[in-house]
Amino acid sequence: MEKVVLKPEILGYFNFLPITNTLLVSWIVIMVLTIISFIVASKVKKVPDKLQNIFELVIDFGYSLVSDLAGPQKAKVFFPIVVTFFFFILFANLLGLLPGFATITFKHEPLFRSMNSDLNMTLALALTSAFLTHAFALRYLGVADYLKKWFTLNPIFLFVGLLELIGEFTKIVSLSFRLFGNIFAGEVVLSTVAAIFAFIIPLPFYLLEIIVGFVQAAVFMMLTLVFMVLLSEKHEVDHN
Amino acid sequence: MEILNQFGVQPVLLAAQVVNFLILLFILNKLLYKPILRVLDERKKRIEDSLKNAEEIEKRLNEISEREAEMVLRSAKEGEKIIKEATDYAAQLIEDSRKEYERLINKGMIDARRVGQMEKDMIMQQAKSGLGEIISLALEKVTGKILSQKDQGQIIEKTIKEFKT
Numbered sequence: 001m002e003k004v005v006l007k008p009e010i011l012g013y014f015n016f017l018p019i020t021n022t023l024l025v026s027w028i029v030i031m032v033l034t035i036i037s038f039i040v041a042s043k044v045k046k047v048p049d050k051l052q053n054i055f056e057l058v059i060d061f062g063y064s065l066v067s068d069l070a071g072p073q074k075a076k077v078f079f080p081i082v083v084t085f086f087f088f089i090l091f092a093n094l095l096g097l098l099p100g101f102a103t104i105t106f107k108h109e110p111l112f113r114s115m116n117s118d119l120n121m122t123l124a125l126a127l128t129s130a131f132l133t134h135a136f137a138l139r140y141l142g143v144a145d146y147l148k149k150w151f152t153l154n155p156i157f158l159f160v161g162l163l164e165l166i167g168e169f170t171k172i173v174s175l176s177f178r179l180f181g182n183i184f185a186g187e188v189v190l191s192t193v194a195a196i197f198a199f200i201i202p203l204p205f206y207l208l209e210i211i212v213g214f215v216q217a218a219v220f221m222m223l224t225l226v227f228m229v230l231l232s233e234k235h236e237v238d239h240n
Numbered sequence: 241m242e243i244l245n246q247f248g249v250q251p252v253l254l255a256a257q258v259v260n261f262l263i264l265l266f267i268l269n270k271l272l273y274k275p276i277l278r279v280l281d282e283r284k285k286r287i288e289d290s291l292k293n294a295e296e297i298e299k300r301l302n303e304i305s306e307r308e309a310e311m312v313l314r315s316a317k318e319g320e321k322i323i324k325e326a327t328d329y330a331a332q333l334i335e336d337s338r339k340e341y342e343r344l345i346n347k348g349m350i351d352a353r354r355v356g357q358m359e360k361d362m363i364m365q366q367a368k369s370g371l372g373e374i375i376s377l378a379l380e381k382v383t384g385k386i387l388s389q390k391d392q393g394q395i396i397e398k399t400i401k402e403f404k405t
Contacts, residue, residue, distance in 0.1 A: 007248030017252055026257060030264050037271035044275045046283060052276070059276050080269040088264055119247040124257030 004188055008118040009109040021110055022118035029092045029115060059083065062221075070229045074140070078228050081132055085125065086221040092116055093183060093213025097206060102191070116183035116216070119176065126176035129224045130168065137231040145234060175223060182216050371403070372396045 008020035062083045067075035096114025104111040150161040186209040
């Protein structure tokens with residue numbers, strides 16, 4: 001059986017930047033998404049074809065979701081970020097499930113590895129999500145109201161604020177580790193099952209992983225959206 | 241941060257992935273979201289417009305059918321009026337022509353009577369002159385002599401008078 005490796009394999013160095021196989025996959029995902037959007041955008045019509053229909057469905061659903069939660073004004077800002085998280089994670093997860101994906105080797109290391117089975121990638125996404133969330137909170141609330149969320153003169157609320165401040169860090173940890181854990185575990189399960197018996201038996205697990213890949217993308221998107229909406233609203237204490 | 245080391249977390253890789261995300265955000269926003277949201281918006285607007293138009297058309301149709309009914313009613317009334325006028329006129333015309341015809345018949349009868357009288361007179365005149373001649377001839381034969389003009393006239397007068405009675 002294969003050894004379970006937490007670290008991504010480094011394929012080479014570009015100056016000081018280590019090119020890991022997950023980073024390579026990340027670039028491939030960007031390329032795939034760019035090509036697809038090129039195809040869709042090049043023939044956007046009022047009467048949509050199949051491909052445009054799919055993206056219209058997702059984007060329309062996403063947009064109405066965001067504008068329901070955040071209101072039409074903020075939706076215009078939140079929507080692209082939130083949906084990009086969704087597409088990026090979804091396509092990375094599905095790409096990682098392609099048969100034979102992890103079997104290609106380069107200098108005795110696997111050339112490809114599912115993007116989100118590397119904590120670097122998920123942590124980066126979680127950090128981006130958190131950074132943008134706080135940036136929007138600052139923008140919509142102003143510095144004074146933003147700081148009031150965490151620090152007040154009321155000792156009870158000061159304590160609550162401190163807890164929430166810690167909660168902000170846990171959000172990053174939970175976002176990154178949830179995604180990483182799910183996808184990494186999926187990879188391990190798939191390789192383990194394939195090592196036991198490579199025919200037919202892995203199929204239900206593949207189906208499971210497709211669902212997990214979709215669900216995790218949706219969860220990341222929804223949580224980012226909810227955090228953004230919650231944090232860019234005024235604290236309820238202010239109203240009392 | 242031993243745990244992060246175990247997972248192979250490197251700040252450079254984090255930065256690379258953040259950059260990746262931002263690039264993807266930029267590309268998708270430009271190529272995918274904006275065109276599709278624009279198309280969706282256009283379609284929505286178009287549907288709204290179409291619905292509004294449909295409503296307008298229905299309203300207009302109702303108006304037209306109302307006006308149509310009104311017009312039919314009015315033209316029916318007008319038609320009735322015209323027919324009544326025409327009937328009256330026709331009755332008048334018949335009456336007039338009947339009068340005219342009666343007048344013509346009367347006149348014709350009077351004329352005919354006059355002509356008859358005239359013809360009778362003329363025949364009488366001819367008969368008179370013809371009779372005179374016959375009488376004078378007969379007298380000549382009877383008397384054997386030619387009567388003088390004066391006698392002749394007297395006898396003819398007398399005979400005609402007798403003849404008349």
